[in-house]
Amino acid sequence: MKRDLRSLSEDDCFAIVKAMNEKPFRGKQLFEWIHRKRVCDIDRMTNLPLEMREKLKEEYILDPLRHQYKQVSDDRNAEKYLFSLQDGECIECVWMRYKAGDSLCVSSQVGCRMGCSFCASTIDGLTRNLTPGEIISQVYDVEAEHYGESGGHISHIIVMGMGEPFDNYDNLLSFIRIITSEKGRNLSARGISVSTCGLEYGIRKLADERLPITLALSLHAPDDELRRKIMPITASHPLSEVLDACREYFSKTGRRITWEYSMIQGVNDHASHAEKLAALALKMRDSGCPVHINLIPLNPVKERIYGRSGEKTIVIFKKILEKYGINVTIRREMGSGIDAACGQLRKKMIG
Numbered sequence: 283m284k285r286d287l288r289s290l291s292e293d294d295c296f297a298i299v300k301a302m303n304e305k306p307f308r309g310k311q312l313f314e315w316i317h318r319k320r321v322c323d324i325d326r327m328t329n330l331p332l333e334m335r336e337k338l339k340e341e342y343i344l345d346p347l348r349h350q351y352k353q354v355s356d357d358r359n360a361e362k363y364l365f366s367l368q369d370g371e372c373i374e375c376v377w378m379r380y381k382a383g384d385s386l387c388v389s390s391q392v393g394c395r396m397g398c399s400f401c402a403s404t405i406d407g408l409t410r411n412l413t414p415g416e417i418i419s420q421v422y423d424v425e426a427e428h429y430g431e432s433g434g435h436i437s438h439i440i441v442m443g444m445g446e447p448f449d450n451y452d453n454l455l456s457f458i459r460i461i462t463s464e465k466g467r468n469l470s471a472r473g474i475s476v477s478t479c480g481l482e483y484g485i486r487k488l489a490d491e492r493l494p495i496t497l498a499l500s501l502h503a504p505d506d507e508l509r510r511k512i513m514p515i516t517a518s519h520p521l522s523e524v525l526d527a528c529r530e531y532f533s534k535t536g537r538r539i540t541w542e543y544s545m546i547q548g549v550n551d552h553a554s555h556a557e558k559l560a561a562l563a564l565k566m567r568d569s570g571c572p573v574h575i576n577l578i579p580l581n582p583v584k585e586r587i588y589g590r591s592g593e594k595t596i597v598i599f600k601k602i603l604e605k606y607g608i609n610v611t612i613r614r615e616m617g618s619g620i621d622a623a624c625g626q627l628r629k630k631m632i633g
């Protein structure tokens with residue numbers, strides 16, 4: 283498998299042109315071709331010497347993704363893309379149009395090893411990590427396909443597709459550094475959200491970067507006992523530790539944390555769960571870490587036994603949280619008609 287150029291930081295570009303005995307300014311040019319001008323063919327890097335381009339082509343490819351399939355929702359506000367990778371593996375990402383700007387939900391791994399019992403991504407376990415370039419290419423390729431030369435662009439990136447981003451921490455951070463680089467795509471870090479099932483060492487490491495990135499914690503249960511049943515990762519990462527890491531994240535970045543709570547019928551949607559969840563959120567607030575709760579109606583996955591909570595149940599749940607003054611929203615459904623639940627399209631296409 284050839285390495286992909288889009289995984290290279292500007293420093294990496296300087297290092298490889300040095301190894302090719304080229305002048306340092308070639309490194310700057312190379313980085314700009316990849317991330318600012320965003321050509322999709324090494325031959326189009328026309329101000330680089332022909333010999334250098336030939337050498338690059340021997341060792342690298344530019345775009346590690348191949349567009350395989352696209353589903354568009356009836357209202358055209360959501361599009362799901364399936365891409366294949368150099369080794370034949372598949373990943374998916376979802377484009378969504380919001381009032382605040384267009385968003386892309388990207389994958390960070392092929393498969394996942396976290397084992398959440400309602401999620402399609404984890405059914406076959408983890409195959410491999412994505413490279414920074416494979417994560418970035420989801421953004422670049424969807425932008426090229428969607429906006430062409432029109433100049434439109436994605437303003438929000440949500441690392442909430444397939445995979446656990448903190449299980450691929452180094453590549454996640456390289457991706458963030460490259461996509462926010464002023465000399466490249468120059469995306470605002472404020473437009474990035476990272477969602478985790480609760481690997482506290484990842485939360486703490488990202489907190490130390492002090493970047494204004496939004497952290498979303500997939501909570502899904504108000505206590506360890508219930509959480510362990512649907513999210514096995516809880517056994518080795520108890521809530522007390524995860525929530526401590528969230529407090530640290532808020533104190534170091536000043537970014538309010540989001541708790542995601544997928545509403546699963548008869549499992550975590552009882553009024554008593556809402557009461558417990560409210561108590562937990564208030565405890566966080568009192569210790570100086572406000573949270574926002576996002577209720578997500580479960581997207582039932584064919585291979586899984588769980589169903590979605592009824593609309594009424596979700597509204598009652600929300601009202602209980604609101605009674606305590608907690609900031610809560612119900613996630614607007616965008617992609618269920620297009621298999622947009624994490625890992626669903628890939629599962630359908632490749633079995």
Ligand code: SAH
Binds near residue numbers: 396400544580624
């Ligand atoms: N591993 C990360 C990010 C990927 S999953 C994490 O756990 O946060 C993105 C979000 O979708 C998580 O909150 C996850 O728990 C949730 N999710 C997965 N399958 C779902 C389903 N079928 N319906 C609703 N939400 C789901």
